[in-house]
Amino acid sequence: MPIRVDLLALEPNVPGRACLTVKKWQGGEEQLEFSIQRNQDGFYLQDQKAWSNNPFWFKVSRFALAASGEALEAQVGPEVVDPLLEGGANSQFQIELREQNLGHADKGVVRPGVGLLPSTAGGQTRSTYGGVDLSAPVVPEPEAEIPELPELFLPVAEPEPEPTPAPAEPVYTPPPAPVKKSKKGLIALLIVVLLLLAAGIGYWFYQRTPAPAPTVAAPAPAATNAEACTLDSMNSVPELTFVQTCIKAAPDSAKLLEIINQAKASKHCGVAQRLYANRAQAGDPLIANAYAREYDPKYLKASECFPTADNATAAYWYETILAQDPNNAEAKQRFEELQK
Structure with a gap:
C-alpha cells in the first residue's frame, strides 16, 4: 500500500x-x-x-x-x-x-x-499556499518625531545662611520681608515657565498641522466580504492577494465551489488549486471530494487547469475525506479502487 x-x-x-x-x-x-x-x-x-x-x-x-x-x-x-x-x-x-x-x-x-x-x-507569520490568517502584512507608518523643546533651567535657590547662635537673652526675630518676596518671585517664574511650555507645544502643533488639502475624490473603500471573491477582483488583483482575501471572507462550501469554477473557466488555475487545497486540507468534505474528482479518472472532465487524471493525487484527497469521515462509503470505494 x-x-x-x-x-x-x-x-x-x-x-x-x-x-x-x-x-x-x-x-x-x-x-x-x-x-x-x-x-x-x-x-x-x-x-x-x-x-x-x-x-x-x-x-x-x-x-x-x-x-x-x-x-x-x-x-x-x-x-x-x-x-x-x-x-x-x-x-x-x-x-x-x-x-x-x-x-x-x-x-x-x-x-x-x-x-x-x-x-x-522571513518575518511573515502565515501561509500563502493554503493559508489560515491571510491578511497581507502591513508596514506601519513611522511615528511622528516630537521635536525637542528648548531646555529650560530654573534658578537654583541659594541655601539660607545658618542661624547664628542665639544671644543669652533670646529675642524673637520675625522672618524678613525679602524672603516672602523671593517666594512670590519663584511662583511667578514657575508661571512664566508653564506659559512658555504651553506656547512651545502650541507652536509645535501649529507647525505639524497640514494646510488644508485640495478637494480630491475619496479613496475607494476596502473590498467587502461580498466583493473579496468576485471575478472582477480575481481579474484585477494579484493571485496571492485574491486567495488571501477570499479565504478570509470565509464563503460557504457551495459558494466556494462557484468561485473555483469561475477561476477554472477564466484560466486562473493557481487560484483554483490554492482555494481547493486550503479548504480541503482544513477538513471540508465537499471541497475535498470535488478536488479528488478533478484527478479521478472516473469523474475527470479535462480542462486547462486539470488536463489529465492522477490516481495517486485523487487517492490522497479521498483518504483526506476518510480521515474526517471513516464511514464515507463513496470515498472509501474510490480510494480502494485507485489503489489497485
Missing part, C-alpha cells in the same frame, strides 16, 4: 522549514533516504533546489515517532520546502522513501500543507 506523506508547517511556523510526516511506512525508522519527482517533466529535486533527470536522495539519519504513534516525522529545510512551494498550478510531486541499505522502499504523493512559508518570507 502506498505511503501517505504530508509536508506540514511547524508550530510556531518557521519560513523555509517544515515537518515531513509519513504514514503507513512498513520499514525501519533509522538510516532512511527519500527522493522527490515532479510530474510535468519527470525531473528529480536536487540538493541545491535544482531539478535533474537523475534521482537525488536526501538522507535522514532517523525519523521520530509522532505523538499519535501512527506516523514518522522529520524536519526538512529550504532545500525541500522552497522548490515544492514554487511549483506551478498543475505541479504534483511523488516521493519515494527507502532504507539506505536498499531494503524496504515505498512511494506516495507529497504536497505542501496549510501554513507553509518559503524561506524568503
Whole structure:
C-alpha cells in the first residue's frame, strides 16, 4: 500500500522549514533516504533546489515517532520546502522513501500543507499556499518625531545662611520681608515657565498641522466580504492577494465551489488549486471530494487547469475525506479502487 506523506508547517511556523510526516511506512525508522519527482517533466529535486533527470536522495539519519504513534516525522529545510512551494498550478510531486541499505522502499504523493512559508518570507507569520490568517502584512507608518523643546533651567535657590547662635537673652526675630518676596518671585517664574511650555507645544502643533488639502475624490473603500471573491477582483488583483482575501471572507462550501469554477473557466488555475487545497486540507468534505474528482479518472472532465487524471493525487484527497469521515462509503470505494 502506498505511503501517505504530508509536508506540514511547524508550530510556531518557521519560513523555509517544515515537518515531513509519513504514514503507513512498513520499514525501519533509522538510516532512511527519500527522493522527490515532479510530474510535468519527470525531473528529480536536487540538493541545491535544482531539478535533474537523475534521482537525488536526501538522507535522514532517523525519523521520530509522532505523538499519535501512527506516523514518522522529520524536519526538512529550504532545500525541500522552497522548490515544492514554487511549483506551478498543475505541479504534483511523488516521493519515494527507502532504507539506505536498499531494503524496504515505498512511494506516495507529497504536497505542501496549510501554513507553509518559503524561506524568503522571513518575518511573515502565515501561509500563502493554503493559508489560515491571510491578511497581507502591513508596514506601519513611522511615528511622528516630537521635536525637542528648548531646555529650560530654573534658578537654583541659594541655601539660607545658618542661624547664628542665639544671644543669652533670646529675642524673637520675625522672618524678613525679602524672603516672602523671593517666594512670590519663584511662583511667578514657575508661571512664566508653564506659559512658555504651553506656547512651545502650541507652536509645535501649529507647525505639524497640514494646510488644508485640495478637494480630491475619496479613496475607494476596502473590498467587502461580498466583493473579496468576485471575478472582477480575481481579474484585477494579484493571485496571492485574491486567495488571501477570499479565504478570509470565509464563503460557504457551495459558494466556494462557484468561485473555483469561475477561476477554472477564466484560466486562473493557481487560484483554483490554492482555494481547493486550503479548504480541503482544513477538513471540508465537499471541497475535498470535488478536488479528488478533478484527478479521478472516473469523474475527470479535462480542462486547462486539470488536463489529465492522477490516481495517486485523487487517492490522497479521498483518504483526506476518510480521515474526517471513516464511514464515507463513496470515498472509501474510490480510494480502494485507485489503489489497485
